[in-house]
Structure formats: C-alpha cells, structure tokens
C-alpha cells in the first residue's frame with residue numbers, strides 16, 4: 016500500500032493561516048490503514064486546528080469528511096455540493112489523492128497535511144517498510160524477490176558495493192544490505208547464476224509522467240468528469 | 241596498447257607496479273595539489289585522484305588530474321557513480337581523454353550520508369559495473385552507451401576496485417570475475433590487513449584464471465597509530481583489520497606506532513612482490529603523502545622503471 020506520515024502541526028498551521036473556512040478531507044484506503052489520514056486522523060487534525068487557531072486569535076471554521084478513496088472520481092463527486100462553502104481544502108490523502116482533489120476543484124487552494132513516503136508493507140501496527148519505487152521494469156525475478164532499486168541504498172543492479180558490512184549496508188548497521196540478502200536467498204535456491212551476468216544499464220521508465228492503459232481498454236477522447 | 245599510459249606500459253612490460261593516491265583539496269588552491277604531488281613524483285607509476293572521497297565535496301578529480309599532468313605525474317582519474325548520470329560521465333570521459341588523462345578507476349562511491357551533504361540525492365544512474373562496460377564500449381567500439389558512434393575513441397586504461405574481504409567471502413572472487421568480464425584492465429584492492437584471507441582470495445582468482453586477464457594491485461595503507469587501526473576496525477564498512485595488527489601496534493610505545501605501521505606495510509609489500517597473481521601495490525597513504533618517498537625507498541620500489 017501507499018504509506019504517508021502526517022506533517023508537523025506547525026507546518027499545517029502555516030499553510031492554512033490565511034484561510035477562514037477550511038474543509039479537511041481524509042481518505043479511507045491506504046492512508047487510513049497506515050494511520051496517517053483516515054477518519055480518526057481527520058478528527059484529530061480538525062480538533063488541533065480548531066484549538067490552535069483559537070489560541071492564535073485567528074479562529075477558523077472547519078468541516079471534515081473522509082472519502083472512501085481520493086484517487087477515484089466516483090468518490091470525489093461526493094464533495095461537489097460541499098466545497099463551495101469553504102475557501103481552502105486540506106487533504107490527508109497520499110500525493111495522488113491530493114492532486115486528484117485539486118484537479119477537481121481547480122479554483123480552491125488545496126494543502127497537503129501528510130508527506131507521502133512510498134509503497135510499503137505492513138510489518139506491524141504502526142510499522143511500515145518501503146519495498147518498491149515503482150520503477151516500471153521489475154527485476155525481482157533475478158534478485159530472489161528482493162528489490163535492489165528500493166532496498167539497496169545506492170539502487171545498484173550489480174551489487175553488492177564494497178561497503179557491504181557483515182550483512183549490513185554501509186549506511187547503517189541496522190539496515191540490512193540488500194545485495195547480501197539477495198545473494199543468500201539465491202544461494203539457498205541454487206540460483207546464483209542469476210548474478211553472474213552483468214546487468215545492463217536500466218532504461219528508466221520513471222523520468223516522465225506515466226500513463227497506464229490495460230490491454231483491451233482505450234483512453235477516451237475527453238476525460239470524464 | 242589500449243591507452244599507452246605509463247601504468248599500462250609498466251604492467252605490460254612485466255614490472256611490479258607501484259601506484260599512489262592523492263586527495264584533492266576542499267578549496268580552489270592548485271598549490272595544495274602541487275605540494276602533495278612533490279612527494280609522489282618519480283616514486284610511483286600513477287597517482288589515483290579521488291572523486292569527492294567519502295562524499296565530501298572537493299576539487300573535481302579531473303581538474304586535480306590535470307594539475308598532476310602539468311607537474312609531470314600520471315593521474316589515475318577516479319570516477320564515482322554517485323554524482324553524475326550517464327551523459328555527464330561520458331562527457332567527462334571524452335574531456336579527460338582529450339586533455340591527456342589515460343587511466344580511470346570506476347567506482348560506485350560512498351553513500352551521500354557519509355559526507356558533508358548527507359541529504360543530497362545520489363545519482364547512481366548506472367553502477368560501477370555498468371560504468372566499466374561503458375568506458376570499454378567507448379574505447380573499443382567507438383560507441384556511446386546509446387550505441388551511437390563517437391568520433392575519437394577515448395584511450396583509457398580501465399580500472400576498478402575490489403574488496404576481497406566483505407561478506408559473503410565466497411562471492412568476492414565472482415564479483416572480481418564479473419568486473420573483468422565487464423572490461424577492466426586493472427584492479428586495485430581495498431586496503432589489505434588480513435593477509436590470510438587475501439592469500440585465499442588470490443588463490444581463488446589464480447585458479448579461475450582471473451589474474452591472467454587483469455592486473456591486480458594489492459591495496460596497502462600503513463597504520464599511522466593505534467587509534468587509526470581501531471577506527472578502521474570498528475568504524476569503516478567493508479574493512480577487515482585482524483587483532484594481530486591491533487596487538488602489534490599496542491605492543492610498541494605511542495611514538496613508535498607510526499614506525500610499526502610502516503614496518504607492517506613493508507612486510508606486506510615484500511610478500512606481495514612474491515605472490516603469484518599480484519602485479520603491483522597500490523599505496524594509499526591518506527594525508528601522509530610526505531612519507532611516501534621513505535616508504536617507496538624502504539620497500540625497494542625505487543627507482544621506478546622507465547618504459
């Protein structure tokens with residue numbers, strides 16, 4: 016899932032300080048699971064803002080709502096009648112959701128209340144670890160199911176580097192060396208031959224905005240609203 | 241001859257090579273490079289010029305390499321993958337070659353987190369293995385990485401680093417093999433302190449025929465003090481400092497530790513000279529350039545061959 020971290024309160028205060036009527040919009044999917052921008056976090060932020068602005072002698076009128084998903088037009092449509100009553104929106108969705116919200120209401124300033132941090136696994140409640148940078152050309156088949164782009168601090172395709180340190184990455188003893196782990200896993204599977212060939216330079220796919228159209232589908236002439 | 245560099249000539253003539261290292265200054269004074277070069281001139285066959293070593297910004301390695309050429313020394317231009325993408329790398333290779341640089345060492349580079357700009361974005365558009373094949377493609381096929389023709393093949397003697405000690409140990413020799421198949425002509429190893437492990441590494445490399453396909457220069461860094469040895473042992477990733485080294489330095493008075501460190505290095509060099517599959521020594525006397533003349537003399541490396 017996509018994980019995000021709530022921004023520090025002072026930063027959010029600063030972003031919206033000039034607005035008197037603000038709607039806080041949460042998202043019920045990834046950011047809710049990772050405890051950053053779901054219904055509960057929306058309620059907490061609204062309360063904090065209300066108090067903070069009162070203390071700053073700059074009261075604000077707040078509304079709050081949490082959509083099922085902000086990256087989906089169908090759910091965003093719920094806001095169509097509401098937004099006109101506010102002069103700014105705060106989104107607690109991931110970067111994708113925030114942009115889709117801003118795109119739907121182009122005349123309203125939209126402010127992010129979270130920092131989107133990546134595609135991560137749920138290790139335990141409140142503990143998430145990044146695993147994929149959505150590079151667009153997956154090499155997991157050659158690397159024992161361990162991503163060198165994300166898990167190696169240098170994103171090497173022909174690792175490990177000279178800094179690999181007894182199973183840890185050179186950056187930090189607590190960070191496992193991805194290439195050490197790749198080696199161990201492939202060795203256990205009897206597949207070390209995967210590592211013998213020089214991997215050619217990556218043809219980067221993430222250097223321009225990407226569009227995905229699945230086979231059998233086409234892009235409509237005009238985007239729906 | 242692939243490049244016609246002095247280092248290449250020394251090695252192909254069958255001499256035991258001796259290379260040094262020089263870190264460019266953290267400032268714009270060419271004088272700083274010249275001062276250090278004085279100690280190395282005539283004592284080594286080629287001088288590695290580090291590239292933003294430990295991720296600290298320094299004078300560009302190509303620029304310091306050119307100052308060295310002006311001073312009559314031969315540089316071994318280091319290039320890391322951390323700071324530039326494939327366009328900048330190929331442009332720098334062409335420029336370096338046009339201005340007389342003939343040796344290059346292709347490296348990944350330490351992570352930015354170690355340096356003075358820890359939040360910088362590391363580039364790593366290509367990795368060291370891919371950089372080796374890029375230089376080879378430019379030199380041997382006269383083509384850019386993209387496949388387009390280039391006019392004026394860069395004549396470069398291609399080098400890489402090798403760490404014989406990092407885990408998994410059994411993989412190290414295969415990694416060396418991979419670099420050789422990517423196209424390296426010579427390899428300089430990480431500083432060696434664990435001789436037993438290094439002997440085993442070279443034995444494996446000999447068995448696989450690797451030491452006939454590329455020249456291997458054994459890395460030597462004399463310990464200046466017990467403190468330095470302890471730091472290298474505990475704090476420097478990928479470094480293997482056995483307890484014997486620590487206890488030897490502990491066994492002498494504080495003001496004799498540097499001399500003991502040099503003695504250890506001299507014993508190592510003597511052994512490397514006799515070791516099958518080792519073609520030279522790379523002396524990394526970090527911020528100790530002024531001791532190089534003495535070390536070279538005592539190691540029996542002088543005079544350097546004229547080829």
Ligand code: SF4
Nearest residue numbers: 147148150153154162
């Ligand atoms: S290689 Fe890594 S970053 Fe690329 S798609 Fe696969 S998991 Fe994601």
Ligand code: SF4
Nearest residue numbers: 167176184185192193
């Ligand atoms: S130590 Fe391992 S994970 Fe860290 S940068 Fe080097 S190869 Fe990558």
